[in-house]
Amino acid sequence: MSVLITGTAGFIGFHTAKRFLEEGHKVVGYDGFTDYYDLTLKHKRVEILESYENFTSVVGMLENAHLLTETVETHKPEIVVHLAAQAGVRYSIENPSAYISSNVQGTFNLLEALRHNVPKHLLLASTSSVYGGNTVFPFEETARVGFPVSLYAATKSAGEAISHSYAGLFDIPTTCFRFFTVYGPWGRPDMALFKFVDRMLRGEEIEVYGNGAMSRDFTYIDDIVEGIVQLSRTVPVVGTGDSEVGELDSISPVAPWRVVNIAGGQPVPLMSFITAIENALGVEAKKTMLPMQAGDVTDTLASPELLEALTGFIPNTPLEEGISNFVDWYQEYHDDRN
Structure with missing residues (x-):
């Protein structure tokens, strides 16, 4: 299977690519190597990925629509995992334009490329930060998320909304996953x-x-990757919910799209x-x-119930x-x- 993963020089992208490679899949990694943090760490991650015969590296920014489209058309991925983004809540106050450029424009550019080369499944990274000012715990995927308290959260919420419209308009099966405080080896220096x-x-x-x-629903990197891999096999179908999931399901009534928390529910x-x-x-x-x-x-604090219902897995x-x-x-x- 051919897998395109954006952000393979990053923390989660590196681990996700490594897992797909270990399973024998062909992986195309797309990354711009921004200097948000130590580039040495990013290059070390990619050096490990390049030791796999089935890995292809493409160096480019999400803002480069032409290169993104060329990459998609050349490799025709069956699975796309969109992890590249400008991360960090606090940095979004210092440099807001980077978040609009990468997380909104960049995600739009990828979706534009995919509308003409529709994969079997698009998986798109979001964040627990979209829950913002919610005070009802645990955070459930069906909760309202219209009160972001950071620009970072707002841009990730925008990515969810834009991907929903493209899923409906161009029949792109899409799963957005919301990460909760990911940690582990090869992590980012700003965490x-x-x-x-x-x-x-x-x-x-x-x-x-x-x-x-304060408290956080910390989620170990291997559990995040397991959730991504498991969800990649669970393709949403418009207007249907798994009978075993029922009211828990966040499946859209008008698009092949859903959103899922990846966390253990243990703050x-x-x-x-x-x-x-x-x-x-x-x-x-x-x-x-x-x-x-x-x-x-x-x-x-995440509700892990939908993840468990769809995949049988809870981060542990x-x-x-x-x-x-x-x-x-x-x-x-x-x-x-x-």
């Missing part, structure tokens, strides 16, 4: 786990926002997360307690195991660089 481990090993203070009174208090890192490192964190930052939310990697795996990778990665 909390990476920053905390890095600063704690240097003996520096870590910044704890919301004065520590962890931020301070417990930090304690788990301390235990893995054998280092006590020096903490600077700070108020909430603009664009952040206090808590996230214990936090302590996931953090230990990250610490092992972090230390090995930095030893190799020194």
Whole structure:
């Protein structure tokens, strides 16, 4: 099977591509190698992917509509996994244009390419941030998501809406998945786990926002990838819901489109997360307690019921195991660089 994955130099894209390659599929990776964070890390990920015979790398930005279209027409992918995006809630305040350009215009460009080369299934990454100001827990896919508190969330919500219109207009079977605080080996340097481990090993203070009174539905990277792979086999059909899913289903009544949370529904208090890192490192964190930052939310908690109903799978990697795996990778990665 031919799979096009955007964002293969990124954290989730790298792991997803590696999984499809290990299953014997042909993978075309599309990535622009932006300098949002350390390019060395991105190149190291792609070096690993290039060791697979069935991997083809295309270097280009989502904003390059011509190259995107050429890539789709050349490789005619059966499955498309759209993971490339400008990530980060806080950075969206500093550089909002990057989010409109990548997450809105870039997603539109991909959809335009696919309307003329319709795949069997398009899978598109969204985020728990789209739930925004919702105060009803757990977050269910059928909940209203019209109150984003960051531009990042707004652009990802726009991507969902645009993909729905293209799914209906051009019969592109589409599944959007909402990620919840993904962590694990090869993670991004701007994410909390990476920053905390890095600063704690240097003996520096870590910044704890919301004065520590926050919680997140942390999801280990292998569970995210398993959810993506499982959902790739579950193609939505317009106007129908799985009889076993019933009212849980977010299937559109007018398009072959649905949205699914990928998370375990097990929120962890931020301070417990930090304690788990301390235990893995054998280092006590020096903490600077700070108020909430603009664009952040206090808590996230997913309902995993639709994911389980569709695939039989619920993310279940214990936090302590996931953090230990990250610490092992972090230390090995930095030893190799020194």
